Amino acid sequence: MNFEYSDKTKGLIAKLNAFMQEHIYPIEQAYIEQVYTNARQESTRWSTPKLMEQLKQKARDAGLWNLFLPHEYLPYGAGLTNLEYAPLCELMGRVMWSSEVFNCSAPDTGNMEVLAKYGSAQHKKDWLEPLLNGEIRSAFAMTEPAVASSDATNIETSIVRQGDNYVINGRKWYTSGAMNDKCQIMVVMGKTDPKAERHQQQSQILVPINTPGVTVVRAMAAMGHYDEPVGHAEVLFDNVKVPAANLLVGEGEGFAIAQGRLGPGRIHHCMRLIGCAQRALDMACKRVEERVAFGQPLSKQQSIRERIAQMHCDIEQARLLTLKAADSMDRHGNKVSRDIIAAIKIVAPKMACNVIDQAIQMHGAGGTSQDFILASTYAYARTIRLADGPDEVHMMQLGRNLIKDYNS
Template identity: 75%
Template sequence: MNFDHSSKVQDLMAKLSTFMDTEIYPIEEHYHNLVASSTDRWQTPQLMEALKDKAKAQGLWNLFLPKEYLPHGAGLTNLEYAPLCELMGTVMFSSEVFNCSAPDTGNMEVIAKYGTQAQKDKWLLPLLNGEIRSAFAMTEPEVASSDATNIETSIENKGDHYQINGRKWYTSGAMNNNCKILIVMGKTDPSAARHEQQSQILVPLNTPGVTVVRPMAAMGYLDEPIGHAEVLFENVKVPKENLVLGEGRGFEVAQGRLGPGRIHHCMRLIGCAQRALDMTCERVENRIAFGQPLSKQQSVRESIAQMYCKIEQARLLTLKAADNMDNYGNKVAKNIIAAIKIVAPKMACEVIDEAIQIHGALGTSQDTILSATLAYARTIRLADGPDQVHMMQLGKNLVLGRNKKL
């Protein structure tokens, strides 16, 4: 594996870093104040559109899309995208500026990979252009949704249309006023084989029978203006042509979606952790305790050293996972993807928690990003599959793989 970035990636990193320094960091606090003071908490501030226009003009747009989707993106591999995604992860809202935010990235990949031409024309192009946002409706309150075969939402074939009934929650993105389309996971045939019962279908958010019940807080944060919604589907009629790939193919689509999505979260979390470390290094030089800067305290130095080590370990594992995905495909790379999904969120939780400890009361306040990023990192230990599921499957794969060699 080559750890040297290509000249193309180095140029993009330099452009993105300059953009963050000149356009994002200076308005970060202002952006959050606009959201907090808005009469509509789910309306994205208008300045986001101006930032998007600037990003497009500089070629910093759809950076996550691989070469098969040119000319709509930068045509990068997972490995090439990693340092860029990490940098975007240092600010909670910045990924949207470059049209690289979840769940839109995963949804765009699903429609691009599995969608019909009509689905691409109607939904993919507006998403690629950053004109609308989307949501992915999978998790349900009544079942353990980490096992997708538990999903109870029904997608019934009614001849000329499908009828959907069920309740979802933590449908990220569905609270935002610009969210126009949902990808819904449900069961079309409960009597089929375990992994052939599920299907995915495109549901416009304004379809009769779709009700956004309430926003769901994640660790006390509502994540305005994007949000995580509880959504009720009551006799929702959707055209048959909205089905993705085919009946019984939902699990297949989900697995195809989650590989890149999982590693993108890990890349962003490394950015969150790196910023927490950078903030801590600045804090300890300027904060005086017991007659000297905190940086002179041995325990503080040890904490910072440990934070650095944890970030570097997770970063290297993430890069290896990205390289494996590029060279061997997501299926072959499943073990290393599972490993990084286990390691990175836990690492970020530990590093950000230590940064809060060193910042003291300031670290728990609204005057830094630390508490919000800790909530994000902790939530990702559940999103896209909880740690325990990944550990269970990874352990099983390793044992079976070992036994096959004996």
């Protein structure tokens, strides 16, 4: 198995790294401070800083745009394989907000893949093209407060056909992206036929966020962070009427669409988390050389050296498993690769939590402060242990499949 990057990938890595060094890292803290400043006023809390638009134009000019969409979605994306995209996504993951600069941020990436694969020509014109151009943002509404949404078949939001329309009723929360003032479209999952076979009850439908009956109830915090200016929302759907043409593919296809969407989404999060963890390790190596305790640099302490070594090993293991999963997806498709996708979704968030936690410890009180990125990246890593399916679901399904395969 050869994970040596192609010349094409090496060129993109060099170009992306140079862009990050010139345009992202120097203004990283200034951008965060601008977000904090905007967040103090409700009128600007969910507005993306103008600096982002300037950076996005620079990324487009540099040819670093829509890198996430693979070859089958040409001409919409860059045509990279999952294996080619992995190191680029990792680089973006080193700065929490930088993926948006390259139009590679969630939930838009997953929604664009859904629209590219399952959307009609009109859907693509109305919503995919503006998303690909970075002109609007989107949200994905799946999780519900009243049921255990880790089992997607529990979802209760109703999508009922009435003539040439569908009427939607339900309550969602942690609808990622719905708070941003540029969010215009939501992909909503609900039930069109509660009496159908268990995995054919669900459907997905496009709902413009300004549709009458849609109420953004409140912003939801994750680990104390509201993730301005993107945000996660609780959303109420009260007799929301949209054209029947807004349904994706057809009734009963929602679960299949969700599985197709979540495969790449899961591994993209893992790629970003490896970037977060690597950045945390780099920061820790710098910090322990600079700080003196008990008469010598922290780096001279044996316990520190052992922790640094273990952090490196953990990151490398997760990185290799991610690359193997990406390679399997490229060769065999998402369905065949489900077990290794589940494995990396179990491994990478836990790894990132542990590595970042150790880096925070080495930074002392400062590691928990706004002066370093560690607290926010830890919150992200911990949240991903729930997002796109909690650890327990992936372990349950992976264990079931392994036992079945062994005994077949």
